[in-house]
Amino acid sequence: MHVHSYEKIWLALGLGLILLLIGSVTYGAVGPGVSMVAADQPTVDPTALDEDDRFAEPRVEQVGENEYEAYVVAYQFGFEPDPIVIPANSTVTFMVTSRDVTHGFEVVGTNANTMVIPGEVSTLTVETGGPTEYGVICNEYCGAAHHGMEATIEVVP
Ligand code: CUA
Incomplete structure (x- = not known):
């Protein structure tokens, strides 16, 4: 032909x-530095977060040699803990839930981004790079102070 x-x-x-x-x-x-590698969405009782092992005390916990879990509660109008301190060059699984209305959890400048729905645990796993700082914002309208709802992620050596 x-x-x-x-x-x-x-x-x-x-x-x-x-x-x-x-x-x-x-x-x-x-995105640069932090990149999301997996996501999934189990459930939780939003009225009993203080009886939940993970969310009674929102925190970052080491679960493996280079693996961490970050238990984060979103609320009107902020995130707990704040700052969220995670180690550089590690795998971090964020488990994020809400104790009131639907929020967003977006790590600014990366592809780590999820909706946070009361009753659900938004799970997203990221790989961190070198030490730096990220902003976290809520990207779902959640009330009067939605635009000020933010937190900081510190990636530390
Ligand atoms: Cu929380 Cu918008």
Whole structure:
């Protein structure tokens, strides 16, 4: 079969586009430093958080050699603990729940982002890079002070 040269150009362009698309799907969502690698959503009783091992005392706990779990409670209008202090170059699973209304948990400048729904535990696992600081914001409208609802993540050596 004979292919005209301009058709070859379109073929090449089409192939290039496909590769670009695959590239953006594979790499596009990964932010600098902290990147989300998994997410899932078990349940919890939002009226009994103080009887829950994880959320009675929101905190960061070491669960493996280089693995940590961060138990975070979102509320009108903040996050607990704040700051959330996690170690550099480790795997951290955030378990985030709400004790009142639906909130968001977005680590600014990364792809770590989840809705936080009362009764559910939003679980997201990230890999941390070197020491730095991130802002956390609520990206679901949750009331009068929604826009001021934020926290800090400190990635420490
Ligand atoms: Cu919490 Cu908006």
